[in-house]
Amino acid sequence: MSAVVLGGVLVAATLAACGGEGSRNSGGGAAAGKDDGKIVMGFSQVGAESGWRTANTKSVQDSAREAGIELKFSDAQQKQENQIKAIRTFISQKVDIIAFSPVVESGWDTVLKEAKDAGIPVILTDRAVDSPDKTLYKTFIGSDFVVEGTKAGEWVKKEFASAAGPVNMVELQGNTGAAPAIDRKEGFASVLGSDPKFKMLASQPGDFTRVKGKEVMEAFLRANKDIDLLYAHNDDMGLGAIEAIEAAGKKPGVDIKIVTVDAVKDGMQALADGKINFIVECSPLLGPQLMELAKKVVAGETVPERVLTEETTFTQEQAKAALPDRKY
Numbered sequence: 369m370s371a372v373v374l375g376g377v378l379v380a381a382t383l384a385a386c387g388g389e390g391s392r393n394s395g396g397g398a399a400a401g402k403d404d405g406k407i408v409m410g411f412s413q414v415g416a417e418s419g420w421r422t423a424n425t426k427s428v429q430d431s432a433r434e435a436g437i438e439l440k441f442s443d444a445q446q447k448q449e450n451q452i453k454a455i456r457t458f459i460s461q462k463v464d465i466i467a468f469s470p471v472v473e474s475g476w477d478t479v480l481k482e483a484k485d486a487g488i489p490v491i492l493t494d495r496a497v498d499s500p501d502k503t504l505y506k507t508f509i510g511s512d513f514v515v516e517g518t519k520a521g522e523w524v525k526k527e528f529a530s531a532a533g534p535v536n537m538v539e540l541q542g543n544t545g546a547a548p549a550i551d552r553k554e555g556f557a558s559v560l561g562s563d564p565k566f567k568m569l570a571s572q573p574g575d576f577t578r579v580k581g582k583e584v585m586e587a588f589l590r591a592n593k594d595i596d597l598l599y600a601h602n603d604d605m606g607l608g609a610i611e612a613i614e615a616a617g618k619k620p621g622v623d624i625k626i627v628t629v630d631a632v633k634d635g636m637q638a639l640a641d642g643k644i645n646f647i648v649e650c651s652p653l654l655g656p657q658l659m660e661l662a663k664k665v666v667a668g669e670t671v672p673e674r675v676l677t678e679e680t681t682f683t684q685e686q687a688k689a690a691l692p693d694r695k696y
């Protein structure tokens with residue numbers, strides 16, 4: 369693992385634990401991985417913060433195996449510095465391609481420039497970066513998070529159409545600075561923000577985790593006696609909040625209506641059980657398309673700048689029907 373030293377001790381340990389085998393190629397820039405015809409992909413994952421993330425990791429790992437792509441997988445534990453180290457390690461290992469899901473939007477230009485200078489193409493998966501220089505990556509595959517927020521807002525508007533108001537809302541955001549947190553907030557506010565009937569009482573990060581979702585919801589409940597609606601940027605935070613709501617003696621889905629994003633199994637179950645009222649789907653199954661794009665990029669083919677994921681929404685009845693076949 370000598371090449372790993374460049375990336376720092378922490379990442380070396382992470383990669384070793386994940387079965388990374390260090391530098392197997394002997395120079396020659398981006399083409400170095402092709403000595404046995406096998407594409408080598410370095411993948412830096414955000415973490416394991418949610419059911420969505422677990423399903424996404426499995427999709428990437430399974431698809432790499434099926435596509436015959438060797439995957440060097442690194443888990444950043446929701447820390448940007450770990451992702452930067454992992455990417456530097458992949459560069460020093462001369463992988464053929466780097467794919468990553470940026471934990472936050474900003475601060476990637478330097479490391480992306482290093483990859484570009486080393487001749488290693490980068491694919492963004494799931495989350496975007498805000499770099500103005502679009503030549504720093506080949507393509508971005510993932511959902512339109514603003515549209516997801518808009519769908520959530522539109523449901524709320526309809527659900528409370530006949531209510532006199534005010535409709536008192538609270539919001540659990542994803543981790544600060546993450547594309548889905550910024551965009552889901554923006555999409556939701558674009559529908560309800562200018563309507564005086566809808567009042568956002570509090571909006572705070574719950575980091576996309578159940579534990580934090582519960583904790584922040586407890587604080588919301590302590591500070592606000594009359595909450596009509598919770599908008600959680602993912603199912604896991606919504607599920608944590610449900611525990612807090614029940615502990616406060618209220619009925620989730622009835623006393624406080626809940627809308628979330630993702631549609632992972634646990635979320636869909638809570639929706640079918642009447643504890644969540646509406647879920648906007650966000651598909652984590654990005655693996656197959658990612659591997660297809662990676663093969664094209666490594667072969668020098670042009671790929672679209674943006675690959676959008678197709679998604680739907682679920683009511684309680686639709687969740688009951690969809691649950692038996694739900695894969696994640």
Ligand code: GYE
Nearest residue numbers: 417418420494548576602
């Ligand atoms: O919604 C959330 C996860 O980036 C789309 O990250 C992803 C989000 C997903 O932690 O559950």
